[in-house]
Amino acid sequence: MKNIWVVLKKEYLTRIKNKTFIVMTFLGPLLIALFYGGAIWVAIQGSEDSSLKKIYYQGDVKISAETALESNFILLDPPKYENQITEDIENEKIDGYLNIQDVDLISLDSTELISKKSFSLAELSNLERLFKNAIHEKALISLGINASQLAATDVKGGIKSLEINDAGETNSSGTGLRSGIGFGLAMIIYIFIFVYGSMVMRSAMEEKTNRIVEVIVSSVKPFELMMGKILGVALVGLTQFLAWIGLGIGLIFSLSFAFKSQLSEIPKTNSPVNPTAISGAASPLNGTADPMNSAATDAISQKLAIIEGFNTIPMGEILVIFVLFFLGGYLLYSSIFAAIGAAVNQETDVQQFMMPVSLPLIFGFIIAQTVVFQAPHGKLAQIFSMIPLTSPIVMAVRAPFDVPLIEVLASFGLLVLTFIFMVWLSAKIYRVGILMYGKKPSWKDFVKWIRQS
Amino acid sequence: MIEVKNVYKYFDERCVNNDISLTIPQGSVFGLLGPNGAGKTTLIRMLATVTTPDRGEIWFNQQPLSSKHIPFIGYMPEERGLYRKMSVVDQLLYFAELKGLKRSEAKDRVKHWMKKMDILDWADKKMEELSKGMAQKVQFISTILHQPQFLILDEPFSGFDPVNADLIKELIIEMKNEGTTFLFSTHRMDNVEELCDNLAIIHQGEKILDGKIHDIRRSFFQNEYDLCFSENPMILTSGDSNNIPKNQENDIHTSTLSSQPDQLLFNQYKIQSMHSDYDNRFWLRVQTNQNQTFQTLLNDAFKTGKLIGFQEYVPSIHQIFVNQVTEKES
CATH class of the missing domain: 3.40.50.300 (P-loop containing nucleotide triphosphate hydrolases)
Incomplete structure (x- = not known):
């Protein structure tokens, strides 16, 4: 046991002292911030430019320029001659031509949009909504409802998801926020396993290819060497995370300090905000409501809902689940990676073993993205949060959605058992593998080595 | 230990x-x-x-x-x-x-x-x-x-x-x-x-x-001795006069030399190898049988030529190793 500690200390210290590590620890958050900042910037730039479409429109349905612009469309009257229209489309002077003049007003099915470059799905559905609303409105007006009555039926706000806790109180569930947190946690586990798992693998491989390992195993049991490595590298990862969290908190604090004045001004500019809107309920049917103002209250109420959601999300539970499955998943995978590193003779031989091992991880991540967002407690989610090779990721994504305790315990128990079994198995491969030089090993050799030791 | x-x-x-x-x-x-x-x-x-x-x-x-x-x-x-x-x-x-x-x-x-x-x-x-x-x-x-x-x-x-x-x-x-x-x-x-x-x-x-090591080498000792002469005693027997005066200093040797110079060693002992080295010294490896003692060999050697070196030949570990390994393989 003492030797595990000696190996752990060495693995940890040499990595922590490494220049690349220090640089990445400080530059990492900056790079991530730059990356996301860049992505958001591109998204904003993109939405302003490309999505504003000019369309020749001809039809009975009247649509005001403002309403069209809200959906990012500019509707223009087409020129008289049809060949002029096609020419403009071909020269890309105009994005498309829409004619719903002769179409029966209940269905848009036979309406065609002619364009050179096809519209995106979002653009098409925006256009559809624009016209459906207008047709709807026109139909209502033709039934004798006037414009102000119509405006009064406009439903504001969104559904606020509430849930009852054990004490019988209702709380905002903050579904979106939960999904975000769960996904973020799953992402962290996924990246951590890959980055630090392969670090363990390369460390084992380095000792083997540099022929250090024979000296080492004359002093340490191969199992101790492997465990020291795995735990040492885990500590390196945790150190990096803690540094990043520390840096992140520091960054948020300094940012919020800088923007404090601006933040406090927002409620003032919208002073006549309806208090019910803030609480997230539908605003009262008020025919004369200023659309700009109500949009602003909507945005604020959304933000407040998020903040409110934060308070109701069981952060302590999530953290416990995250840490348990994070460690379990890392230990399970890194022991497999260690065995691979000990078995191969050179970096190029790694691929054939990495593929099948990383597949469950990638699969878990895909499951996490698709199924869990739609049904965090569905059958599929339940099954894959029980399978130890996928459970760390799937469980992390489910963590914010109040997973039943029995499921957490069962899944974690299975994970621990598999981890112990895997470490035992990997240690056997490791023990024989590190002293095997020469030909590239195969899966068959692995089985033989396990039997041999 | x-x-x-x-x-x-x-x-x-x-x-x-x-x-x-x-x-x-x-x-x-x-x-x-x-x-x-x-x-x-x-x-x-x-x-x-x-x-x-x-x-x-x-x-x-x-x-x-x-x-x-x-x-x-x-x-x-x-x-x-x-x-x-x-x-x-x-x-x-x-x-x-x-x-x-x-x-x-x-x-x-x-x-x-x-x-x-x-x-x-x-x-x-x-x-x-x-x-x-x-x-x-x-x-x-x-x-x-x-x-x-x-x-x-x-x-x-x-x-x-x-x-x-x-x-x-x-x-x-x-x-x-x-x-x-x-x-x-x-x-x-x-x-x-x-x-x-x-x-x-x-x-x-x-x-x-x-x-x-000592025991192993001794166990491979086969009563072989290396004799070193200042020059080839064979040439001596063919009547090269230059070396005779030196030998005459010792009466016993001169007498035997003149009688039957070459036969003593070459006829009575099993010669394993012989060669001359760069200093023109002549090396002879002889094996004694059970009747021949170390003492008689020495006496006979003196009679044969100008003996300047004498030692028993114990095979080196290298030789023993090569012999043993090749023996096992054949």
């Missing part, structure tokens, strides 16, 4: 060590010889606690060898290396700690040895910045830092330049005198004769010979 008792080791049904038994006395240097692939490294790995025998036992100081003996064993494998990105000091401290040394003690010893090996100035350099010779010194220090009672060196001089090799040899003798027991595996027979007290030859997984 070390006893290997009927040890077997198999790789995939193939027997790599077949019923090997050895005894390595305390404070001695034991040479383990054998052609490539004989199973030396396999045996050594078991002695170094890297692997365990499939059958048989290894005893260390009257106890079955186990991991608790690790601090008393030092092992330098044939294939060796160090962490390239680690500094010399960190590396040595790591190895010392793995062997159970306390950090403060390890620090003192690292300093002591680096001073002794003259690499103190390189303490904070990374291994990849060191020359090969210096890396070898670091490697050796890492093996002996914990002052092992039993030191296993697999091909210790391979890759060492002659200067470093001599340095290591001196250290080995020094440590041996302090009571350290050594096991060597090597192909270099000169080193074996120079350093070893005992040896064993293994071939195709089996021990074919072992014992004290």
